[in-house]
Amino acid sequence: MAAEFKTKYITPEIKLSVFEDELFKTEAHFDHHMLIWFMSGETKIIQAGNTYTFNAGDIFLIPRNQVVTVVNYPKDGLPHKTVAMHLTTDRLRKFYSNLNVGPMRPASDKIYQFDNHPLLQSCLASLVPYFDMQDGFPEAIASMKINEALTILRTTDSHIDSILANFETPGKVDLVKFMQSHFMFNLPLEKFGYLTGRSLSTFNRDFRKMFNETPQKWLTTKRLELAHYQITQYSKKPADIYLEVGFEDLSHFSYAFKKHFGYIPTTLIKRQA
Numbered sequence: 001m002a003a004e005f006k007t008k009y010i011t012p013e014i015k016l017s018v019f020e021d022e023l024f025k026t027e028a029h030f031d032h033h034m035l036i037w038f039m040s041g042e043t044k045i046i047q048a049g050n051t052y053t054f055n056a057g058d059i060f061l062i063p064r065n066q067v068v069t070v071v072n073y074p075k076d077g078l079p080h081k082t083v084a085m086h087l088t089t090d091r092l093r094k095f096y097s098n099l100n101v102g103p104m105r106p107a108s109d110k111i112y113q114f115d116n117h118p119l120l121q122s123c124l125a126s127l128v129p130y131f132d133m134q135d136g137f138p139e140a141i142a143s144m145k146i147n148e149a150l151t152i153l154r155t156t157d158s159h160i161d162s163i164l165a166n167f168e169t170p171g172k173v174d175l176v177k178f179m180q181s182h183f184m185f186n187l188p189l190e191k192f193g194y195l196t197g198r199s200l201s202t203f204n205r206d207f208r209k210m211f212n213e214t215p216q217k218w219l220t221t222k223r224l225e226l227a228h229y230q231i232t233q234y235s236k237k238p239a240d241i242y243l244e245v246g247f248e249d250l251s252h253f254s255y256a257f258k259k260h261f262g263y264i265p266t267t268l269i270k271r272q273a
Helices: 089-096 118-125 128-132 139-156 175-182 189-195 200-211 215-234 250-261 266-272
Strands: 005-011 014-019 024-029 033-040 042-047 050-055 059-062 067-073 080-087
Touching: 005 128, 005 139, 014 139, 033 050, 033 118, 042 080, 059 118, 080 118, 080 139, 089 139, 118 139, 175 189, 175 200, 189 200, 189 215, 200 215, 215 250, 215 266
Parallel strands: none
Antiparallel strands: 005 014, 014 080, 024 067, 033 059, 033 080, 042 050, 042 067
16 A cells, blocks of 8 residues: 655745655755644655654754755554655745854754744644635735744754855865765765765766766665675664665665675574574
8 A cells, every 4th residue: 555645835934844664765855944843643854864753743944955875654543644845945045145144153954953942832733723714825924923933943043143144055064074975875875966066067077087986886885885784783683774874775775785795684593694
């Protein structure tokens, strides 16, 4: 049976998402900051070096241009259900145009958690009835709601301007360092190029020069080696790790694993028993 995932937008910037199957996983690179309120369910978000778990009532902000793996689960008999705001660069430029922003801290790639903040929860919860409207949602009200959320964020965290008022695009970064930290994210090569400040052709050229092989071959090898390490060192099951190391399908993971190592991943588990 196909997974049932529903997303309803009341504006291009405000959406309600509902997922009712056992699991929904995606690799994501967000072009906009995402402010998310959990109504029910559970989400695991995996960054390079960090893993977060969110449950009903949690509110968090994912900064733009971050690469994450998102795994969504229903929980306690309830669907995975969230309200989210896309905080676009255009919207933020307008919001900050008449504000005096103090000295900016270096931007952080961490996910910001707001611990069931009552003002944020009230703001986001007030959007829920609008998803049942048959007529269009007035832009004036949408702007008011987004500006309300931004004002609460600034009141809650005095350093949030360093994220929200930073309109820079990714610059050219150390390719080796970036790929060593992000190889487990199953993104198109064009996206890897963008995040490292390169066109696709420049990314491929620089990659071959630095790693002496194609990006796809290197990525597959690194993901399989990580899976091998997770199984041997932490006794993890293939079904528990194939998503986290960058594979979309368990059977494809097992096939690639056997092709690379000469045996299926469950062989490692049997050896440890």
